Amino acid sequence: MTTSRIDDLHVIVPAGGAGTRLWPLSRAGSPKFLHDLTGSGRSLLQATVDRLAPLSAGVVVVTGERHADAVRAQLPGLAADDVLAEPSPRDSMAAIGLAAAVLAQRHGDPVVGSFAADQVVDAGPGFAEAVRQGVVAARSGHLVTVGIAATGPSTAFGYVRSGELLGLPDAPDARRAAGFTEKPDAHTAAEYLATGEYRWNAGIFLVRAEVLLGHLERLLPQLHGGLREIAAAWDTPRRAEVLDRVWPGLQRIAIDHAVAEPVAAEGGVAVVPGDFAWDDVGDFASLAGLLPAGADDVRVLGARDDVLVVDAQRPLVAASSGRLVAVLGVADLVVVDTPDALLVTTRAHAQGVKAVVDAVRAVGRDDLL
Amino acid sequence: MTTSRIDDLHVIVPAGGAGTRLWPLSRAGSPKFLHDLTGSGRSLLQATVDRLAPLSAGVVVVTGERHADAVRAQLPGLAADDVLAEPSPRDSMAAIGLAAAVLAQRHGDPVVGSFAADQVVDAGPGFAEAVRQGVVAARSGHLVTVGIAATGPSTAFGYVRSGELLGLPDAPDARRAAGFTEKPDAHTAAEYLATGEYRWNAGIFLVRAEVLLGHLERLLPQLHGGLREIAAAWDTPRRAEVLDRVWPGLQRIAIDHAVAEPVAAEGGVAVVPGDFAWDDVGDFASLAGLLPAGADDVRVLGARDDVLVVDAQRPLVAASSGRLVAVLGVADLVVVDTPDALLVTTRAHAQGVKAVVDAVRAVGRDDLL
Numbered sequence A, B: 001m002t003t004s005r006i007d008d009l010h011v012i013v014p015a016g017g018a019g020t021r022l023w024p025l026s027r028a029g030s031p032k033f034l035h036d037l038t039g040s041g042r043s044l045l046q047a048t049v050d051r052l053a054p055l056s057a058g059v060v061v062v063t064g065e066r067h068a069d070a071v072r073a074q075l076p077g078l079a080a081d082d083v084l085a086e087p088s089p090r091d092s093m094a095a096i097g098l099a100a101a102v103l104a105q106r107h108g109d110p111v112v113g114s115f116a117a118d119q120v121v122d123a124g125p126g127f128a129e130a131v132r133q134g135v136v137a138a139r140s141g142h143l144v145t146v147g148i149a150a151t152g153p154s155t156a157f158g159y160v161r162s163g164e165l166l167g168l169p170d171a172p173d174a175r176r177a178a179g180f181t182e183k184p185d186a187h188t189a190a191e192y193l194a195t196g197e198y199r200w201n202a203g204i205f206l207v208r209a210e211v212l213l214g215h216l217e218r219l220l221p222q223l224h225g226g227l228r229e230i231a232a233a234w235d236t237p238r239r240a241e242v243l244d245r246v247w248p249g250l251q252r253i254a255i256d257h258a259v260a261e262p263v264a265a266e267g268g269v270a271v272v273p274g275d276f277a278w279d280d281v282g283d284f285a286s287l288a289g290l291l292p293a294g295a296d297d298v299r300v301l302g303a304r305d306d307v308l309v310v311d312a313q314r315p316l317v318a319a320s321s322g323r324l325v326a327v328l329g330v331a332d333l334v335v336v337d338t339p340d341a342l343l344v345t346t347r348a349h350a351q352g353v354k355a356v357v358d359a360v361r362a363v364g365r366d367d368l369l
Helices: A044-055 A065-076 A091-107 A124-137 A186-195 A209-219 A220-236 A238-249 A253-266 A284-290 A347-362 B043-053 B065-074 B091-107 B125-139 B187-197 B209-220 B221-234 B239-249 B255-265 B283-291 B346-360
Strands: A007-015 A056-064 A082-084 A110-112 A142-147 A159-165 A173-181 A199-207 A270-275 A299-302 A306-309 A316-321 A324-328 A333-337 A342-345 B010-015 B060-066 B083-088 B109-113 B145-147 B158-166 B177-181 B197-206 B267-273 B298-302 B305-309 B316-319 B324-328 B332-336 B343-348
Touching: A007 A091, A007 A124, A044 A065, A044 A124, A056 A091, A065 A082, A065 A316, A065 B332, A091 A110, A091 A199, A091 A220, A091 A253, A110 A124, A110 A209, A110 A324, A124 A142, A124 A270, A124 B283, A142 A159, A142 A209, A142 A253, A159 A186, A159 A270, A173 A199, A173 A253, A186 A199, A186 B324, A199 A209, A199 A253, A199 A270, A209 A220, A209 A253, A220 A238, A238 A324, A253 A270, A284 A333, A306 A316, A306 B346, A316 A324, A324 A333, A324 B346, A333 A347, A333 B109, A333 B343, A342 B332, A347 B305, A347 B324, B010 B043, B010 B091, B010 B298, B043 B060, B043 B065, B043 B125, B060 B065, B060 B091, B060 B255, B083 B091, B083 B177, B091 B109, B091 B209, B091 B221, B091 B255, B109 B125, B109 B209, B109 B346, B125 B145, B125 B197, B145 B158, B145 B209, B145 B255, B145 B283, B158 B187, B177 B197, B177 B255, B187 B197, B197 B209, B197 B255, B197 B267, B209 B221, B209 B255, B221 B239, B255 B267, B283 B316, B283 B332, B283 B346, B298 B324, B305 B316, B324 B332, B332 B346
Parallel strands: A007 A056, A007 A110, A056 A082, A142 A270, A299 A316, A306 A324, A316 A333, A324 B343, A342 B324, B010 B060, B010 B109, B060 B083, B145 B267, B298 B316, B305 B324, B316 B332
Antiparallel strands: A110 A199, A142 A199, A159 A173, A159 A199, A173 A270, A333 A342, B109 B197, B145 B197, B158 B177, B158 B197, B177 B267, B332 B343
């Protein structure tokens, strides 16, 4: 095991997604990855780069044009060229494929590793070891995913099923991926875990750039051609012209459906175990679990001094408006206080916040989304 | 029955009390009576004066010095001399006694009627008739209270017990008051109502000024002497000097304990029935009942458009910060959103808001009280 830099690894950080279930904290104009959701002092994006920069030869971030300035401001150590701005959202295959094609153009055929900007990960030796074994398996030609050791039968994540060991000397835990699943129901999730073969699919991919682009060329040749054309122009004066012409026509598709699932069916996907704490902070119940617990299991994101709890167990209060927030007599409350919008719900309804966002849109308050 | 003006009735409106259980809506610096708590467009104080001015020869308001400007601003129709400013709080006997002594000085021996500034009353014919019969009974020398027809066995109010009819031709429903009770427990309250003899004590008093002052002279001669001395100087250049010297030494006592209870024991108190809707808006559960019900029994004080309710029954939202308030999946929530403080609780905990105010004080945030 080593935590030293891996010279042929280039990291891609897709920074997208509105974090709808974290409204009103996360907004389209100020999405989840730009926020410090753990009280660490670093945004999820910054923490992602902090975690990966020491392990790799470099990091590029792919984000929407509207967030590019905010991303650059949060990451002053990144070269301007290492923030790739998408003119419009084209889903994860275009984002990651563009970055892989640009990195192939710049560096030949490195291993690229894609790590989403909006996850919370324990950056300890377990993480570094998963990356190290993943890179070894990627060098051998596999599309590699990291299977997170499940802490329970979550219905919020998809699962990856592990097959036989690949027998790679430097990646002794790497196995063939027998397939991916969608988010299961609770019963199915428990069955998965009982087999010992299933782990959470964190959406992390490690793969040689040309292996990824080769799969794409075979499976979605038009998307591949468009991304190659843009990448060829990226570091030239023609970037804007080619982007304007080609990008709008690119297919919208997730990398899972575009490549990971079909290649897994062909036996080309590997899974390495990720034995580290991981969370995608998908909703406020998840967020509560990431914050330190005070007396009465009070969880506060923001200024603890701005929160008063009287006879109320396990509240989560996100206080970012500077006002005093007082909670009396209700258990499991979630109070998210921002300068222009307030949400009050309970942990049990955390997944339902999407319905509130729909209601906000329905009443025409897009200014709050 | 008549609703015409009663020429010998002068109304006293004590405007005091912080409305602690309505925090953070009601504050020491901006108390309950200055707020429109029913969405009527008029503050409780304004509605009180609106209700009583047409029935009487005049209205005076007694309030603390710090609120005098706000009271005058809300009541531009009142003469400056009809807002009596107390240098410091000395409880209800001093407030009402001062006003009665000033009115006696100005008008001889009128009937004075004291109606608190922070109650919500249906100003219909039932109210006018109670006042009319009360004035008749007051003219005959009684200290008269209005017994409100109870709508249920409330534990939030004291009760007044009615005795035999007084037999006054123009006040056929006036009875001797057999006594007052403190706030009872629920069982006792139910027993009260079963007898048919008990009504809610709304703290309304009607009495000839000299009858009230005579009782006071007999029961608390020092307080009486002080109030007479101040009243004699009130409409002279010596007011400030006498107030400064005498007011600080006045006894702090409620009119109930000072006069109403001892005089009731002597048989000198009458009760007239008040068959009209009445509420003292003592807490948020009470406030919710006064607001119009929308779909899902949503009650909003403030801008209805600023409130979004998804899958949440019977919420009360007081929205005065201009922000959007979204409530998801919790029943009976109370959300009170002000520019510098937010309270989240449920109707069942409405009486417990005082504990929150204590906690706010304990953490040194007196700026929010």
